[in-house]
Amino acid sequence: MKAFLGSLFYTSVFKSNHENTKSIFATDGSGREIFRCVMSQFRFLTLLNYIRFDDSNTRSQRLETDPLAAISEMFKLFNNCKKAYAPGAYLCVDEIVLDLSEVNAYALYKTCTAVRDIPRAQFLQNLAYSLVLPHLKRRVYNYRLPRELRLTIARVLSPNKPPEPVTEPSESTEAARKTCKICPSRLKRRTKYNCIECRKSIYLGYSKTICVDWVDDK
Incomplete structure (x- = not known):
């Protein structure tokens, strides 16, 4: 799940929030190889399609009394959100939420650390990379993946590439x-x-x- 969230942050890094996923995962040199390294296009679309903040089976019933039924359960988990945001009839829940999370994370990072001069774009790229890094380390030696893809993952990892595991016969x-x-x-x-x-x-x-x-x- 962290790798998927990292991929979403990478869409903001490359300013491709509204770009077709076929072009993002393209293998002709026009795509962004980091997305193919993290997961396949099919898996990315599957997660994007099925991840929800509520139970879709009971959503229609809850919509009768709660206009924000799709996100109300998640919204109630964060009490501070009620102090900062007052959701209304024209609330937008899409890329705007992701943008707000980037801004909030960036502000908290500068407040809680001694780093003050890091650009927001660089911070966002570091955040996305830290989320996908553990998953890339697991995939680089997955020999069920195509060899070309494993070489691409190794190039993306570069100095962070882990040593090849030694497999001993059981x-x-x-x-x-x-x-x-x-x-x-x-x-x-x-x-x-x-x-x-x-x-x-x-x-x-x-x-x-x-x-x-x-x-x-x-």
């Missing part, structure tokens, strides 16, 4: 492999296959393919 897999009884001992060939007759461990190079029907007859 004990159960190693225990199941035994030394071939036919191969010379100096070769130390280990195999997980056994002879169907004597049950000895045997290397596939010394095996012979036979018909299943013949085995059943035997």
